[in-house]
Amino acid sequence: MKWKKIEEQFFKALMILSTVVIVASFFLIVGTIVSKGLPSLSWEMLSEIPTGDFYMGGEGGILNSIVGSLYIAAGSSLLALLISLPIVIYINVYLKKSSWMGNLTRLGYDVLFGMPSIVYGAFGFTLMIYLGMKASLLGGIIAVTLLIIPIMVRTMDEVVRSVPKELFEASYSLGATRYETAFVLLKQVAPGIFTAILLAFGRGIGDVASVMFTAGFSNDLPQSLQDPASTLPLAVFNQLSSPVEEVQARAYGAALILTIVVLLISISARMMSKRLSKNKI
């Protein structure tokens, strides 16, 4: 009789301990990055592009990478939205709830969601060679778009599926076509779509393996889609492998900027998703 009480207490303690370890790991990572990155953060770093001997400890900043990251993440989020929105509308409005095609599409996107970004990077690279393209901003955008379409489709699909079917019925009963009903639906789930965009943007801005092959690397600000571009994670990765200590310190600074940006995006995405629908029904 006594034994099961001891067992209960023992496992409860273990569970609390594990939860503490997991939650602490988040703060440990953020804390490490903040404490190492803060000293090397400066206005110069945010506002200037690298000079010639930047990677040997010379003057300059990482503006090129910040701008490149924003271009790639924004471009691919827009492109991915244009592709995923019709797909989500099709499988939810045009298809019946248990249609095999809808389920197959969902399964396909679940599988694509699990694909590592290096596979998209390698595939994007192969595709670019096939098309005769050089590593450029456009190449990076294409690879990241492939990476984030599954995230968008899955997130938006989840939001749309939570919409009660009475909304559809009300729209149909007024004589609206499925196409017109889609707009009623979009109005209802607009905040959810925004959440999906933010999540995809956050993933796109932080990923390295997909842009490594495809975006190239450049110290200048990209002027056109054909120019090679650097991204923030690439800047972290490249500077960290330098033997010069100052350059390494700047890698920590860049990592801190990246972490702040990504955390801000994630937090606002979660806050958005608290009010997934515009009107309560």
Place this chain on the structure above:
Amino acid sequence: MKFRIVKDKIAGSTMLVLTILSVLLAVLVGWGLYYKSLPLLEKNTLWDLLSSSAWKPSKGQFGFFAFIMGTLWVTAIAVLLALPLCLLSSIFISEYAHPRLRKIIVPVVDLLSGIPPVVFGVWGVLMVVPFIENYVAPHFVAYPMGYSVLAGGIVLGVMIFPLIIALFLEVFSAVPREMRDASLSVGATKWQTVKFVLLKKSLPGLVASVVLAVSRAFGETIAVLMVCGSVAIVPQSVFDSGYPLPALIANNYGEMLSAPEYESALLFAAFLLFAIIFLFNAVSRIVLGRIKKRIE
């Protein structure tokens, strides 16, 4: 009036085409990588490629054994670390924690999933690698080195925490409340209920979740590359360096174009990752999908 219906039909077929094309993307990625690795597969048998550890691109020898073992070591360490922690923690979150506490823990775990891989890598270099080099390895080996499969496994383990917890919580929520109540009402403690009802009922879902986590760990590139040491040997202990498959691709893409065979070998590595992860993902998603349907 007719025009609206025509518009509806046109929009429908456009979206249908887009949906089909996008799903074909999975097939296209696999086929493209396979097509590119054909030159290598024609010269060597699949078995030779997978079982040989001679990696000398300049001599045209491509053996993937060391890289496959590197991947397996890192993945195994990561899962061994993350699985018990996440299982205990998700039981706590779903069965024991007060809703108010749950509302704090779950978002933090969620935020962890948003941290970019490269930041995990930096953390690994700053904290995990020195820790192993100074405090752990000296007790076990003569020449301690932080950059090891153990460091890769730890960083990767932390990276897959959020995925495993999210999946486990979903699986637990599929077990009906009444089953727990029945167990509690005959005098079982909470832990006995967890052990005999919850875990037993959700076993298939838990296994599928772990398979999914394994495949995530398989493909993670940058963070692991930064802390593993990238030495092409078959690791003999957790303190040896390793060279996982994704790191191989990422490290050598620059030289890839120098020889067509080299390119073929690296894209074969990518194809290998694709094939394994495709299989793992498809099977576990089907299992998890069935469980989800049961709740609905």
